[in-house]
Amino acid sequence: MDKQTVTIYDVAREARVSMATVSRVVNGNANVKSETKDKVKAVIDRLGYRPNAVARGLASRRTTTIGVVIPDVTNHYFAELARGIDDVAAMYHYQIILANSDESNDKEVQVMENLLSKQVDGIIFMGNFVNDAIRDEFKKADVPVVLAGLLDDHEAQPSVNIAYRSAMNDITTRLLKAGHKDIAFITGDLNHFMNKEHRLLGYQDALATYDIPYDEQLVFQGNYDYQSGYELSQAVKSSKVTAAVVANDEMAAGLVNGLTDANVKVPEEFEIITSNDSKVTVITRPQLSSITQPIYDIGAVAMRMLTKLMNHEEPAINNIVLPHGYIERDSTKKSV
Amino acid sequence: MDKQTVTIYDVAREARVSMATVSRVVNGNANVKSETKDKVKAVIDRLGYRPNAVARGLASRRTTTIGVVIPDVTNHYFAELARGIDDVAAMYHYQIILANSDESNDKEVQVMENLLSKQVDGIIFMGNFVNDAIRDEFKKADVPVVLAGLLDDHEAQPSVNIAYRSAMNDITTRLLKAGHKDIAFITGDLNHFMNKEHRLLGYQDALATYDIPYDEQLVFQGNYDYQSGYELSQAVKSSKVTAAVVANDEMAAGLVNGLTDANVKVPEEFEIITSNDSKVTVITRPQLSSITQPIYDIGAVAMRMLTKLMNHEEPAINNIVLPHGYIERDSTKKSV
DNA sequence: TTGAAAGCGCTAACAA
DNA sequence: TTGTTAGCGCTTTCAA
Numbered sequence: 078m079d080k081q082t083v084t085i086y087d088v089a090r091e092a093r094v095s096m097a098t099v100s101r102v103v104n105g106n107a108n109v110k111s112e113t114k115d116k117v118k119a120v121i122d123r124l125g126y127r128p129n130a131v132a133r134g135l136a137s138r139r140t141t142t143i144g145v146v147i148p149d150v151t152n153h154y155f156a157e158l159a160r161g162i163d164d165v166a167a168m169y170h171y172q173i174i175l176a177n178s179d180e181s182n183d184k185e186v187q188v189m190e191n192l193l194s195k196q197v198d199g200i201i202f203m204g205n206f207v208n209d210a211i212r213d214e215f216k217k218a219d220v221p222v223v224l225a226g227l228l229d230d231h232e233a234q235p236s237v238n239i240a241y242r243s244a245m246n247d248i249t250t251r252l253l254k255a256g257h258k259d260i261a262f263i264t265g266d267l268n269h270f271m272n273k274e275h276r277l278l279g280y281q282d283a284l285a286t287y288d289i290p291y292d293e294q295l296v297f298q299g300n301y302d303y304q305s306g307y308e309l310s311q312a313v314k315s316s317k318v319t320a321a322v323v324a325n326d327e328m329a330a331g332l333v334n335g336l337t338d339a340n341v342k343v344p345e346e347f348e349i350i351t352s353n354d355s356k357v358t359v360i361t362r363p364q365l366s367s368i369t370q371p372i373y374d375i376g377a378v379a380m381r382m383l384t385k386l387m388n389h390e391e392p393a394i395n396n397i398v399l400p401h402g403y404i405e406r407d408s409t410k411k412s413v
Numbered sequence: 414m415d416k417q418t419v420t421i422y423d424v425a426r427e428a429r430v431s432m433a434t435v436s437r438v439v440n441g442n443a444n445v446k447s448e449t450k451d452k453v454k455a456v457i458d459r460l461g462y463r464p465n466a467v468a469r470g471l472a473s474r475r476t477t478t479i480g481v482v483i484p485d486v487t488n489h490y491f492a493e494l495a496r497g498i499d500d501v502a503a504m505y506h507y508q509i510i511l512a513n514s515d516e517s518n519d520k521e522v523q524v525m526e527n528l529l530s531k532q533v534d535g536i537i538f539m540g541n542f543v544n545d546a547i548r549d550e551f552k553k554a555d556v557p558v559v560l561a562g563l564l565d566d567h568e569a570q571p572s573v574n575i576a577y578r579s580a581m582n583d584i585t586t587r588l589l590k591a592g593h594k595d596i597a598f599i600t601g602d603l604n605h606f607m608n609k610e611h612r613l614l615g616y617q618d619a620l621a622t623y624d625i626p627y628d629e630q631l632v633f634q635g636n637y638d639y640q641s642g643y644e645l646s647q648a649v650k651s652s653k654v655t656a657a658v659v660a661n662d663e664m665a666a667g668l669v670n671g672l673t674d675a676n677v678k679v680p681e682e683f684e685i686i687t688s689n690d691s692k693v694t695v696i697t698r699p700q701l702s703s704i705t706q707p708i709y710d711i712g713a714v715a716m717r718m719l720t721k722l723m724n725h726e727e728p729a730i731n732n733i734v735l736p737h738g739y740i741e742r743d744s745t746k747k748s749v
Numbered sequence: 750t751t752g753a754a755a756g757c758g759c760t761a762a763c764a765a
Numbered sequence: 766t767t768g769t770t771a772g773c774g775c776t777t778t779c780a781a
Contacts, residue, residue: 151493
């Protein structure tokens with residue numbers, strides 16, 4: 078039950094070569110005669126030698142480990158991002174230290190410090206917004222940090238996203254085209270950059286195109302979870318709105334169920350379009366029409382971008398925007 | 414952008430003490446005069462010193478990192494387990510290396526090797542079964558491994574679970590009591606130990622109590638996901654069964670939706686009880702009646718158990734069984 | 750193609 | 766209470 082016993086030194090001795098040579102064959106260095114390579118490999122197998130990544134990390138100053146901060150693994154949107162990240166990380170032989178932040182200021186800072194002290198080679202940060210404390214951590218980090226599914230206005234932190242403004246414009250426009258005049262915009266905290274400067278603007282863009290004045294009474298702020306969507310359904314029902322665009326699937330699922338439970342028929346009496354096309358959209362009844370976004374790919378591309386950054390390659394673009402689409406399901410009336 | 418610059422040596426020099434003393438204050442060793450402690454702390458703050466966990470790990474042979482192997486973060490049941498694990502890990506100042514295995518033999522082995530080479534202090538393993546190759550890895554591991562939400566028959570690997578057999582007995586009995594004679598048992602691969610030696614037996618126990626002969630035609634094997642549940646709904650519909658117990662929520666969600674789409678009314682014409690009480694059970698319509706199990710706690714307790722094992726304390730019990738319950742929702746007729 | 754040797758930044762005896 | 770000194774297991778010059 079005690080740790081690691083056979084070291085590179087043991088292998089060297091048994092194979093009658095130096096540590097340096099063993100190191101070379103382990104690392105696939107070409108400068109080794111193929112005979113000695115075979116000899117060393119045989120000894121490695123025989124002894125069951127497994128290189129100590131910690132020692133290697135200390136000596137080489139690279140840990141092949143990256144940090145991933147996630148608000149909550151339990152949230153499907155973020156879990157899907159994480160899956161994309163892990164898959165390409167594995168592809169490049171990186172391991173992932175995952176840390177839940179709950180989007181709490183203190184935890185986020187704590188977690189960043191932990192990651193940095195573990196000497197991760199890079200960090201992928203997920204969340205709904207970047208506050209000042211975290212922005213400081215990014216600055217203090219001596220390794221690259223990329224944002225996945227997250228945008229910050231200050232200084233261009235590398236990031237991967239879709240065009241939230243245009244996506245929100247698209248779905249609002251669909252509802253407008255369908256004849257709705259009073260459309261709710263259901264989102265997270267409006268102080269959050271992505272909501273205020275992207276999604277809300279997209280919603281307003283669409284309204285403006287149809288000469289409908291913006292009414293802030295029709296904006297509902299939740300906190301991104303099912304429960305808050307469910308609770309919001311009350312207020313939504315008693316307002317004058319006849320349709321809603323929702324920034325987040327969990328809230329949309331709460332909304333559709335809350336409405337249904339309050340005997341509002343979706344889509345006949347109320348239409349809903351959501352934003353993430355995550356798994357819940359097909360589980361609710363009616364299923365949710367949604368913006369489609371390549372969530373897995375956002376994670377994957379973010380990780381790919383990070384590998385470049387860690388490799389000191391300058392990526393062509395610092396803020397990658399992936400394409401989005403739309404899928405019609407049953408929370409909207411069939412389009413003709 | 415280059416790694417760590419200020420070391421314990423810099424702090425020692427600036428504070429005019431030895432490295433050992435700095436190490437002591439960093440590690441909260443009591444044997445330091447409070448004046449010097451303050452002096453050192455001041456220097457640490459001024460220089461922005463952050464201990465290098467890699468060097469520390471090499472010197473102390475403890476990394477305060479544990480490995481977590483998960484079939485797929487994207488699956489809510491496992492994500493919930495992972496959340497429980499991470500929360501108590503954080504509480505004990507451990508970080509988590511998370512690795513997706515897809516329950517593929519090769520990946521699982523690969524991932525275990527990676528974890529071991531990173532010198533994790535312990536491992537928590539999740540999945541639906543333990544195959545021989547993995548069992549070997551457990552044996553090779555020089556650190557404790559605990560199973561979360563997973564049971565293996567060979568040699569008692571420490572684990573945390575609920576009593577699957579009794580839980581399955583409970584819900585089958587409920588359906589029997591409600592008058593059903595032909596009840597489907599919908600599960601994963603029957604070669605998997607937990608299905609064959611626990612869940613199936615529970616199902617059979619209930620049948621036996623009601624003198625109903627076991628009919629293997631009523632056993633349906635899926636692969637644990639929504640899609641397979643949805644597809645199974647065809648076969649289920651065209652069989653003679655009038656109710657089903659399901660081993661897994663994702664399959665149950667697929668089943669209820671498949672049945673509904675095929676115009677079978679749940680619960681009026683068909684009753685369903687599922688097993689995990691995860692988030693999807695309240696998102697489907699009708700909502701799913703379910704065994705309740707403390708998923709988060711299973712993860713949390715598994716991690717707590719691991720801390721003890723890593724600390725060389727022998728836990729009182731090696732295979733912890735947490736209590737389960739039942740919640741009636743709308744996929745069963747109201748009980749009187 | 751191979752080896753010798755100096756660290757990487759820290760912990761942990763052991764002394765003082 | 767504090768300092769000295771070996772390592773921890775590996776990578777990486779630099780020589781040979």
